[in-house]
Amino acid sequence: DIVSILSDGSIQRAILSKLIIEELEETIPVYDITVEDNHNFYANGILTSNSHALGYSSMSALSCYLKQNHTLQYFLALFNSTRHEQAPISEIAKIQSELKFFGMSLLPPSLTFSKTDFSIESINIRFGLGHIKGIGEKVVEKLGNFRHEYSNKFEIFGAAAEAEFR
Numbered sequence: 009d010i011v012s013i014l015s016d017g018s019i020q021r022a023i024l025s026k027l028i029i030e031e032l033e034e035t036i037p038v039y040d041i042t043v044e045d046n047h048n049f050y051a052n053g054i055l056t057s058n059s060h061a062l063g064y065s066s067m068s069a070l071s072c073y074l075k076q077n078h079t080l081q082y083f084l085a086l087f088n089s090t091r092h093e094q095a096p097i098s099e100i101a102k103i104q105s106e107l108k109f110f111g112m113s114l115l116p117p118s119l120t121f122s123k124t125d126f127s128i129e130s131i132n133i134r135f136g137l138g139h140i141k142g143i144g145e146k147v148v149e150k151l152g153n154f155r156h157e158y159s160n161k162f163e164i165f166g167a168a169a170e171a172e173f174r
Contacts, residue, residue, distance in 0.1 A: 081128075083133055088136070090139065113132045115133065125139070
């Protein structure tokens, strides 16, 4: 599981074993600052640290692992995280463009099948109603209550749509 992957350090060791060290042609001043177990570097007006770079590389490696081995759940988490973006629709479009490489699709919102957040349906992901501008959790909750109360009517419409009855 993910916790054991993060805690055993194998990803970090694999990343560090692939590092390529290049020599610069010009010499620039670099200051190595050690402050109580923190290893920081100051160069070209930027203060950075090894742990910061290691953190990003660990997250990149973990993202690659999850995308390859837990594809549906990985994309589901990405789609659900778009709610907090400044331009969620453009982020959703970027993520959606990758689905075809994995044989997956983003299914459109559905009054019958959609939940508040994006959800997994077979090998696809269903658009969440709560990610549509102007539709909040209370609206989705009321819709859920309506669906439950009038489930037979929704089933009839669903069956008609499947049979392409118009």
